[in-house]
Amino acid sequence: MSDKKILIVDDDFSVRETITDILKSQGWLVEGVPTGREAVEKTEEKNFDCVILDLRLPDFNGFEIIERIKNKVDKSKIVVITGYATDRIIVDALSKAEYFLLLKPVEPKQLISVVGKILEQ
Amino acid sequence: MKFRNKIVIGGLVPLFCVSAILFFTVDGFLRKIDRQAEQTKIDEIAENVEDEVNRHLSIVQNPLRETFAELISKLYSWNEINGFFIKFASVYPQIERIALVRGGKKIVEISKWPRGVLDRTPVNKNTSLSNIFWFNKKPFVNFEIRSVDFVVSGTIELASLFKKVNSFTFSPSGKIKVVSSKPRNNIRGKNVLSFPLLNGEWSFELNDDFSALSNPEKRFRRIFLGFMLIGFLISFAVLKVISDDFARKLGDFSSGPGDEFSAVSKKIGELEKKNKKLRELIEAQDSVGILGRNVSVIGHELRNPISAIKNALYFISTQISEDVKKSDVGKHLRIMKNETKMISHMIEDILTLSRIKPPLRTNCDINEILSEVVSVFGEDETLVEFYFEKGGIPNIKADVAEMRQVFSNLIKNSVEAITPPGKIFIRTSSAGKGVKVTIKDTGCGIPKSKLGEIFKPFYSTKSAGMGFGLATVRKIVEERHNGKISVRSAEGQFAEFELFFPAEG
Numbered sequence: 116m117s118d119k120k121i122l123i124v125d126d127d128f129s130v131r132e133t134i135t136d137i138l139k140s141q142g143w144l145v146e147g148v149p150t151g152r153e154a155v156e157k158t159e160e161k162n163f164d165c166v167i168l169d170l171r172l173p174d175f176n177g178f179e180i181i182e183r184i185k186n187k188v189d190k191s192k193i194v195v196i197t198g199y200a201t202d203r204i205i206v207d208a209l210s211k212a213e214y215f216l217l218l219k220p221v222e223p224k225q226l227i228s229v230v231g232k233i234l235e236q
Numbered sequence: 237m238k239f240r241n242k243i244v245i246g247g248l249v250p251l252f253c254v255s256a257i258l259f260f261t262v263d264g265f266l267r268k269i270d271r272q273a274e275q276t277k278i279d280e281i282a283e284n285v286e287d288e289v290n291r292h293l294s295i296v297q298n299p300l301r302e303t304f305a306e307l308i309s310k311l312y313s314w315n316e317i318n319g320f321f322i323k324f325a326s327v328y329p330q331i332e333r334i335a336l337v338r339g340g341k342k343i344v345e346i347s348k349w350p351r352g353v354l355d356r357t358p359v360n361k362n363t364s365l366s367n368i369f370w371f372n373k374k375p376f377v378n379f380e381i382r383s384v385d386f387v388v389s390g391t392i393e394l395a396s397l398f399k400k401v402n403s404f405t406f407s408p409s410g411k412i413k414v415v416s417s418k419p420r421n422n423i424r425g426k427n428v429l430s431f432p433l434l435n436g437e438w439s440f441e442l443n444d445d446f447s448a449l450s451n452p453e454k455r456f457r458r459i460f461l462g463f464m465l466i467g468f469l470i471s472f473a474v475l476k477v478i479s480d481d482f483a484r485k486l487g488d489f490s491s492g493p494g495d496e497f498s499a500v501s502k503k504i505g506e507l508e509k510k511n512k513k514l515r516e517l518i519e520a521q522d523s524v525g526i527l528g529r530n531v532s533v534i535g536h537e538l539r540n541p542i543s544a545i546k547n548a549l550y551f552i553s554t555q556i557s558e559d560v561k562k563s564d565v566g567k568h569l570r571i572m573k574n575e576t577k578m579i580s581h582m583i584e585d586i587l588t589l590s591r592i593k594p595p596l597r598t599n600c601d602i603n604e605i606l607s608e609v610v611s612v613f614g615e616d617e618t619l620v621e622f623y624f625e626k627g628g629i630p631n632i633k634a635d636v637a638e639m640r641q642v643f644s645n646l647i648k649n650s651v652e653a654i655t656p657p658g659k660i661f662i663r664t665s666s667a668g669k670g671v672k673v674t675i676k677d678t679g680c681g682i683p684k685s686k687l688g689e690i691f692k693p694f695y696s697t698k699s700a701g702m703g704f705g706l707a708t709v710r711k712i713v714e715e716r717h718n719g720k721i722s723v724r725s726a727e728g729q730f731a732e733f734e735l736f737f738p739a740e741g
Contacts, residue, residue, distance in 0.1 A: 127540040133547030140554050198539035218637050220543035220580055222612060223550035 119234045120161065123147040124154040124180065125169040125196070134167065137223050138230065151175035151183075158187040165233045167226075170197040181214070190214055192233050196221055239496045240479035247475040248468065255464045262460070266453045292330050293392060296379040305383045308336065314343070321346050332376060334390035347391075354378075354391045535587040542580050549573050581648065584641050585704035588711060589693065595635035595716040602629060602664055602671050602737070605636065609643045610662065619656030627665035632739045638712045645705040646675050646733055652698065653679025653731060670719075670739045676732035682725040690723065713737070 121143050125131045131147040138145045148154050151172045158166070166188050170177035177195055190213040198219035215229050294300045304324075311317045317336060325331055325346050333347035333354050347354065354371065375394040380387060483490035489499040549572055553561070560566055603626045614622050650660045654677055661676040682690060689695050693707040713719040718738055725731040 127544065129544030130540055130547065133544050133551060136551045137547055137554075140551065198536045198543075216636075218640070219539040220546050223547055224615075225608070225612075 119143045119164045121145045121165045121167065121230065122154065122157055122163045123167045124149075124151065124172065124177075125167075126150065126171070126173050127169075130169075134221075134226070137227070141227060141231075143230070143234070149173075151177075151180045154180055155183050158184045163188055163192070165192050165194065165230055167194045167196060167230070170195060191236065194226070194229055194233065237495070238490070240483045240490065243479040243482060244472065244475045247471060247478075251467065251471050255467070259460055259464075262456065263453070266456055270453055292394070292396075293377075295328055295331065295390075295392070296381070301381055304388070305381050308386060308388060309383060317344050330392050330394075330396055332391040332393045334388065336386055336388055338386045343386075535583050535590075538579075538583050542576060542583070545572070545576050546580075549576065581644070582704070585645070585708040588638065588641060588708045589704060591716075595638055595712070597633040597635060599631040600634045600636055600639055601631055602634075602639065602673060603627075605639050606643055606662060606664065606673070609640060609647060612644075613647050613651060617651050619658070620651055620654055621657070621659045623659060623661045625661070625663040627663065629664050629666050629671045630739050632671055632737050634717055634737060635712075638716065642709050642712050642735070643673075643675075645709050649705055650675060650677035650679060650731070653677055653681070655680070667736060671737045673735045673737070674732060675735075676730060678730055681727040681729055681731050682723065683727050684725075687723060687725065691721075 121138055123131055123134050123138075123145060125134070125147070126149045128149070131149065135145045135147050146157065148157055151174045154166075154168070157163075166184070168177045168180060172180070175183075177197070181190065181193060181195075194215040194217060196217050196219055215233070217226060217229065290297070295304065307320065308317070311320055321334055321336070321344055325334055333345065333349065335345035335347075336343045354376065376391050377394060378389065378391050380389045483496070486496050486500070489503065490496050549569060553569060556566070556569075561569075606624065607626075610622050610624055647660065647662075654660070658678045660678075661674070663674045665672050686695075691706045691710045693704055695706070710721055713721045713735055720736045722734050723731065724734070
């Protein structure tokens with residue numbers, strides 16, 4: 116199998132679980148955390164090849180997380196998932212086209228394809 | 237004052253003025269004609285009077301005076317003289333007394349009065365002229381005709397001269413005022429004519445008054461007033477109708493104190509205040525987004541569970557065998573997938589329609605977005621063929637999620653309109669300063685009568701769904717992106733939607 120490691124950060128259990136299983140079924144290693152703080156901790160512990168990040172987290176917003184982990188995880192490896200596409204500030208910042216942006220509800224196939232692209236880099 | 241009363245007064249006042257002008261002009265004209273007629277009449281009367289006076293006193297004036305004297309000088313016998321006098325007296329009935337004196341002796345005298353009466357009547361020097369005297373309230377004048385050997389003297393009565401006269405007045409200056417027989421009313425004008433009589437010692441003053449209105453003038457006044465009254469009544473009725481109509485149209489504003497317009501402007505003031513308050517309320521809501529936020533929050537919250545269900549369904553479908561997929565279990569999985577899709581669409585539509593915040597514009601490649609949407613649909617709808625003609629188009633400034641929603645909704649409608657097999661043609665092209673997108677399906681089309689209705693919320697031909705799809709599309713395209721959407725269709729054959737997005741959004 117592959118040794119690619121993916122981190123999924125989302126405070127919703129069901130979303131996290133289902134995405135984890137979907138990505139695992141592609142043969143990738145997946146870990147999931149519910150908060151931003153734990154996400155930062157995890158990236159300090161291990162190297163991840165891809166991080167899937169919900170913008171709306173209980174402690175930090177996704178943008179801040181990106182800034183915090185930028186030393187450990189390059190922006191091009193980040194997939195931002197959000198239902199709040201209308202949040203102007205966030206999407207403006209993201210439109211600098213450094214991250215991948217997917218809107219909730221996410222098409223599983225689309226997610227797989229994007230993650231695949233990132234892992235190939 | 238109430239405006240409707242002003243209408244009535246404003247209509248009647250000019251009418252009144254015009255009537256007054258008309259009246260006085262015509263009346264003045266008639267009066268002038270009247271006066272002229274009067275003048276003519278007076279002139280006639282004066283002439284008549286002069287003639288009469290002359291006739292009356294012809295005996296004492298030449299040529300009759302001389303003729304008379306000559307005739308008498310030829311009479312000698314008493315019988316002759318008597319007969320002559322009697323005849324003469326009957327021809328001139330105004331002669332009251334006539335006497336002949338010869339050689340100092342009265343030869344003959346004929347008198348209507350008892351003998352010597354008229355001779356002896358005193359003459360009031362203060363009030364009468366030299367030879368007019370009054371006796372029994374009647375005027376008389378004495379006369380004398382002298383000849384070489386005789387004197388004829390007599391008395392002429394004057395009352396019969398003035399058949400038309402009501403009264404005499406003597407004036408100290410020696411004039412007799414003759415007042416006409418016309419009734420004494422409102423003495424206005426005086427037409428004075430004096431003419432000499434008997435060597436300038438007498439004169440008559442003809443005093444006529446123009447007090448009474450002539451008949452034509454009276455008639456004119458009556459008729460004019462009659463018409464004026466009718467005119468006023470009609471005008472009043474008409475103006476009242478207009479004013480009542482005016483009051484009725486203003487409705488509530490016309491009652492109450494004060495002028496109607498002040499009521500109207502007061503109401504406008506109130507409405508403006510209310511409007512301002514409402515506007516403030518909406519803005520307050522907008523900035524806080526009370527209403528919008530409630531719906532918005534719910535909508536966003538729902539995305540997570542839907543996401544989870546979707547993911548779970550996908551995962552399950554990757555874990556089951558083809559046999560299971562074809563069985564009833566697979567059928568139920570597909571049902572769950574479709575229903576979840578429907579929920580997702582409904583939420584997106586509700587969120588769009590309730591959206592208060594402006595769209596989030598980023599650089600969008602329409603071709604890319606369309607490709608994604610088409611691929612999502614394409615996998616599921618195997619019985620529909622998709623033809624996508626990608627034109628060379630610029631990026632446009634648009635909200636990615638909303639663009640996706642637009643195309644999703646349209647393609648979803650197309651798919652649902654098709655009874656398989658069918659085709660959906662999608663084409664993008666550059667048009668002016670923007671992008672044109674056409675989506676055409678070979679589905680059941682839209683009846684002509686409904687073409688105007690389809691973009692309204694709650695319009696749906698499906699038993700399920702709320703009918704927000706096209707309303708959402710229009711809102712996004714036209715309101716939120718300054719674009720245009722139009723539709724062409726032939727029932728039973730095709731439906732084609734054409735969208736235009738300006739590049740600058």
